[in-house]
Amino acid sequence: MKTRPEVRRSGAWQFPTPAVTEFDNGLTLWSYDLPGQYVVSATVVLPVPLTAEPVTEEGVATLAVRALDEGTLAHPGFAYAAELEAIGAQYSGWVSSAATATQLEVPAQWLPTGLTLFAEALTSPAFDPADIDRLIANRLAELTQLQASGRQLASWLIRSTIVAAGQRAARPVGGSHATVAALSAPAVRAFHDRHYGPDQAILVVAGDLSGYDLPALAETAFGDWRRPVERLTADLIQPGQPQQRLVNRPSAVQSDIRLGWFGLDRQDPRFPAFQVAAMAMGGGFSSRLNQVLRETHGWTYDVSLSNRPFQRGGYVSLAASTQTGHTRDLIDEARRLIRLDDTFTQAEVDDAIGFLVSAAPLSYATADAVAGQAVSLASHGLDHGLVNDLFRSIAEVTPETATEVWRSVIDPDQASLVVLGDGEALAEPLGLTPEPIPVL
Amino acid sequence: MDIQPLTYPVHRGQLANGLRVVVSPDPWAPAVAVNLWYDVGSAHETPGRTGFAHLFEHLMFSGSAQVASGEHLSQLQALGGEVNATTSFDRTNYFETVPPGVTSLALWYEADRLGSLLTAIDQAKLDTEREVVKEEKRQRYDNVPYGDAFAHLVELTFGSDHPYGHLPIGSMADLDAASLADVQAFFDRHYRPGNAVLSLAGAIGEDEGLRLAEDFFGDLPANPPPPRLTVPTWAPIDGLPRADLIRPVPQEALYWAWRVPPLGADDHEAIGLALSILGDGMTARLHQDLVRTELADAVACSDLDLQRGNSLAVVSATACDGVELERLEEALLVVWDRFLTEGPSPAEIQRAIARATRDWLFSLASLDSRADALSEATIAFDDPDRINHWLVELAGLDIQAITEAAYRWLDPTHRATLSFRKEAA
Numbered sequence: 001m002k003t004r005p006e007v008r009r010s011g012a013w014q015f016p017t018p019a020v021t022e023f024d025n026g027l028t029l030w031s032y033d034l035p036g037q038y039v040v041s042a043t044v045v046l047p048v049p050l051t052a053e054p055v056t057e058e059g060v061a062t063l064a065v066r067a068l069d070e071g072t073l074a075h076p077g078f079a080y081a082a083e084l085e086a087i088g089a090q091y092s093g094w095v096s097s098a099a100t101a102t103q104l105e106v107p108a109q110w111l112p113t114g115l116t117l118f119a120e121a122l123t124s125p126a127f128d129p130a131d132i133d134r135l136i137a138n139r140l141a142e143l144t145q146l147q148a149s150g151r152q153l154a155s156w157l158i159r160s161t162i163v164a165a166g167q168r169a170a171r172p173v174g175g176s177h178a179t180v181a182a183l184s185a186p187a188v189r190a191f192h193d194r195h196y197g198p199d200q201a202i203l204v205v206a207g208d209l210s211g212y213d214l215p216a217l218a219e220t221a222f223g224d225w226r227r228p229v230e231r232l233t234a235d236l237i238q239p240g241q242p243q244q245r246l247v248n249r250p251s252a253v254q255s256d257i258r259l260g261w262f263g264l265d266r267q268d269p270r271f272p273a274f275q276v277a278a279m280a281m282g283g284g285f286s287s288r289l290n291q292v293l294r295e296t297h298g299w300t301y302d303v304s305l306s307n308r309p310f311q312r313g314g315y316v317s318l319a320a321s322t323q324t325g326h327t328r329d330l331i332d333e334a335r336r337l338i339r340l341d342d343t344f345t346q347a348e349v350d351d352a353i354g355f356l357v358s359a360a361p362l363s364y365a366t367a368d369a370v371a372g373q374a375v376s377l378a379s380h381g382l383d384h385g386l387v388n389d390l391f392r393s394i395a396e397v398t399p400e401t402a403t404e405v406w407r408s409v410i411d412p413d414q415a416s417l418v419v420l421g422d423g424e425a426l427a428e429p430l431g432l433t434p435e436p437i438p439v440l
Numbered sequence: 441m442d443i444q445p446l447t448y449p450v451h452r453g454q455l456a457n458g459l460r461v462v463v464s465p466d467p468w469a470p471a472v473a474v475n476l477w478y479d480v481g482s483a484h485e486t487p488g489r490t491g492f493a494h495l496f497e498h499l500m501f502s503g504s505a506q507v508a509s510g511e512h513l514s515q516l517q518a519l520g521g522e523v524n525a526t527t528s529f530d531r532t533n534y535f536e537t538v539p540p541g542v543t544s545l546a547l548w549y550e551a552d553r554l555g556s557l558l559t560a561i562d563q564a565k566l567d568t569e570r571e572v573v574k575e576e577k578r579q580r581y582d583n584v585p586y587g588d589a590f591a592h593l594v595e596l597t598f599g600s601d602h603p604y605g606h607l608p609i610g611s612m613a614d615l616d617a618a619s620l621a622d623v624q625a626f627f628d629r630h631y632r633p634g635n636a637v638l639s640l641a642g643a644i645g646e647d648e649g650l651r652l653a654e655d656f657f658g659d660l661p662a663n664p665p666p667p668r669l670t671v672p673t674w675a676p677i678d679g680l681p682r683a684d685l686i687r688p689v690p691q692e693a694l695y696w697a698w699r700v701p702p703l704g705a706d707d708h709e710a711i712g713l714a715l716s717i718l719g720d721g722m723t724a725r726l727h728q729d730l731v732r733t734e735l736a737d738a739v740a741c742s743d744l745d746l747q748r749g750n751s752l753a754v755v756s757a758t759a760c761d762g763v764e765l766e767r768l769e770e771a772l773l774v775v776w777d778r779f780l781t782e783g784p785s786p787a788e789i790q791r792a793i794a795r796a797t798r799d800w801l802f803s804l805a806s807l808d809s810r811a812d813a814l815s816e817a818t819i820a821f822d823d824p825d826r827i828n829h830w831l832v833e834l835a836g837l838d839i840q841a842i843t844e845a846a847y848r849w850l851d852p853t854h855r856a857t858l859s860f861r862k863e864a865a
Contacts, residue, residue, distance in 0.1 A: 001505065001506065001552075001555065001556070001659075002548060002551065002552075002655070002656055002659070003506075004506065004545070004548060005544035005545050005548050006544075007519060007541055007542050007544075007545055008540075008541025008542075009539075009541055010520075010539045010540065010541055013470070034468075035468045036466060036467075036468040036469070036805075037805050038801040038804075038805065039798055039801045039802045039805055069722070070722075078722055078723055078728070078732075081721065081722035081723050082723050082787070082791070085721050085722070085723055085791040085794060085795060086787070086790060086791055086794055087794055088794035088795055088796075088797045088798035089798070090798065105798065105802070106798070107794075107797055107798050107801055110794075134731075134732065134734055137734065137737070137760060137761070138737060140761075141690075141691060141737045141758075141760070141761065144690040144691065144761075145585070145690045145691070147690065148585045148688075148689065148690035149584060149585065150583055150584070151579075151584075251688050252583055253578050253582045253583050254575070254578040254579060254582070254583040256583075284513075284514070284517045284518075285510060285513035285514050285517055285523075286510070286513070286514035286517065286518065291510075294572055295509075295510060295568070296568075297568075297571075298567070298568040298569070298570075298571030298572045298575070299571070299575065300572075300575050301572055301573075301575040301576035301579050301580075302576075302579065321575065321578070321579045321583070322575060323574075323575065323578060350518070351514070351517070351518035352518075354517075354518040354519055354520055355517050355518055355520065357520070358518075358519055358520020358521075358539060359517075359520040359521070359522065360520070361470035361471060361520075361539065362470065362471045362520065362521070362522060362537050362538075362539070362807075365469065365470055365471060365806065365807060366805045366806050367805065368802070368805070
């Protein structure tokens with residue numbers, strides 16, 4: 001039998017630094033040349049916060065970003081999609097509280113054509129009313145699906161309770177039934193006209209760029225893009241009041257459980273210590289939550305602690321699912337663990353730092369992953385060097401700083417609770433009155 | 441379309457005990473992916489023991505002679521590695537992606553459990569993991585809309601006694617019945633060096649990879665495995681089997697399924713292209729004729745890429761609000777018949793190959809998927825280099841090959857049908 005081999009530590013690693021080019025139309029290029037990554041990801045991040053939507057037209061930002069590949073003035077109907085598909089390119093787009101992102105993924109050999117087509121969609125979409133009406137119907141169906149999925153709905157409900165009621169972030173990003181049903185092609189066109197322009201936009205390109213002069217390609221594709229647009233500052237998200245909600249899903253054979261808190265953003269000096277603490281509590285296999293709830297009790301397949309920064313503040317959520325009969329036990333045990341009666345140990349902190357820092361080269365080994373992080377930074381108006389600053393700070397976290405920040409951010413008595421499950425069976429053990437599934 | 445072979449290096453070796461080894465060095469990679477692929481999945485389970493291959497996969501993290509329970513996962517994660525395992529119909533794969541200096545430790549963990557798993561398993565671990573797996577079944581199948589779709593589809597297509605007639609997750613009753621003796625017998629039968637492929641991809645040289653495989657696995661006894669499980673190829677389905685389920689689903693949905701040629705057999709790749717032309721992307725036939733016409737909200741086509749006897753092809757569509765499933769099914773039939781009659785256009789084939797190119801390059805961009813692809817190509821084709829020339833093979837398929845394969849295997853009069861309908865209001 002072989003004896004355990006020694007481990008050799010890797011040297012220091014840096015998140016790649018992009019080549020930055022600024023164009024005279026206000027667009028900035030962040031270019032990441034990643035040899036061996038043969039699918040290139042190109043993303044235009046538009047600094048268009050969700051609050052740019054008129055209140056009565058919530059969902060219009062999402063419709064606009066989804067409709068971009070439904071045809072252009074030069075390639076109406078599905079001729080545009082045919083052009084994209086002929087070079088294996090795929091378009092996607094999404095909206096967050098802080099920004100709108102539009103993305104094209106294309107094999108490197110077809111990048112020049114891909115960028116030209118990408119610019120065509122951004123600058124001259126057709127927005128055919130028939131397509132917009134269909135996308136509206138799709139969005140309404142998506143809301144119906146969301147209401148039927150315990151996991152998705154629970155995650156949405158906890159998020160909406162973590163932020164203050166009345167804020168845009170407390171309502172669905174893609175709009176609700178009432179607002180979406182009232183949208184139309186002219187509203188989508190007007191939104192595009194007002195907000196889709198190059199000023200302050202960032203083009204993030206990641207992949208194997210060998211043989212290409214990327215600034216020249218980007219200039220060819222996007223250089224003529226000129227449109228004066230409104231640039232708004234995103235409203236800062238405020239914390240909501242803690243709530244305890246039992247949402248009745250009569251057919252459920254399992255409860256979807258969420259506990260949530262308002263957390264920290266990346267610019268908060270305590271953020272690195274909080275990342276370490278969150279990892280030790282609920283990040284990996286050896287985390288306290290996983291060891292007790294899954295490995296000791298066998299109550300859940302999956303327990304996780306999400307820590308997602310907003311532009312200011314953040315979103316912290318514990319997620320687990322268990323059969324109805326273990327619901328109360330799991331919640332009680334989770335609350336006991338997050339109370340953190342025993343401070344984090346040096347071993348726990350070392351493991352969490354290892355998980356976060358040593359895993360970074362692996363986590364960012366693909367063009368897709370590098371682009372994802374860069375787009376997230378660009379969306380929040382942050383510098384591309386911030387990742388390396390955070391890694392340096394993470395390495396300096398101690399058990400004392402991790403424990404202190406956890407206790408200051410996570411108050412077990414101020415948690416919001418959402419349980420989606422068999423309301424009749426759960427009302428008594430949880431001491432909560434079941435409410436019907438809300439109409440989104 | 442000019443499709444050239446890819447150029448990932450591929451080196452093969454085999455240890456005296458039968459373990460096949462594949463090494464694919466990558467000068468740009470920051471890590472090494474380790475993939476250990478055992479040729480055992482739910483198809484190997486016996487009646488009354490469904491779900492066992494997957495339950496067993498969970499127990500593989502319970503420790504071994506020199507490894508404490510859970511240590512394998514915890515330790516590698518703390519060193520910056522990613523670790524997991526999955527079970528499908530045909531195989532169980534265990535994989536780690538680790539910093540280069542941790543490769544030896546990852547291999548040592550894998551070898552230690554292959555050499556000594558049974559010394560660490562006890563009734564308490566079995567009982568806990570059984571509960572975890574039952575929660576997994578609730579979470580992924582029993583508590584989600586349409587969660588039982590594939591359980592019905594494989595049963596309609598193959599019958600419950602067929603090796604592919606049940607899902608890897610198994611049934612609650614069978615999970616409850618699993619005993620320690622079953623664990624022992626399963627390990628003895630299937631977990632042998634000759635029944636596995638070890639693939640290493642990334643920041644590792646050819647010689648280093650082969651030497652490390654020998655260092656850590658070379659001493660394990662050969663213990664030759666039983667002959668590879670084979671399953672007869674069945675002709676297409678007869679009799680239009682059908683199941684109509686009433687469920688509290690958000691949208692009504694329709695599924696069709698066929699028995700098609702397995703991975704590696706004639707027509708398999710042509711069927712894949714036909715399904716892509718029908719179902720993938722905005723120019724796909726089903727998108728044009730069902731989604732743009734607002735009969736279906738979403739459509740999808742897929743092939744499970746099963747390896748033995750037959751594979752399973754599925755098309756699914758969710759109905760737009762207010763559209764009767766009968767109307768959707770009639771429209772689907774029109775699209776399908778037209779495709780079988782006229783075949784694809786050259787532009788459609790070109791788009792399908794361009795899409796496959798992007799998907800394949802995207803998949804190989806990550807080391808863990810690349811190592812997994814090498815293992816699969818070794819088991820199913822005895823040719824790990826297939827990852828480099830698969831796209832060329834695909835690009836060689838013409839209109840006739842795709843049309844004839846679709847006509848032979850995707851005939852709607854030889855399908856199985858599954859529907860989800862809402863309860864009457």
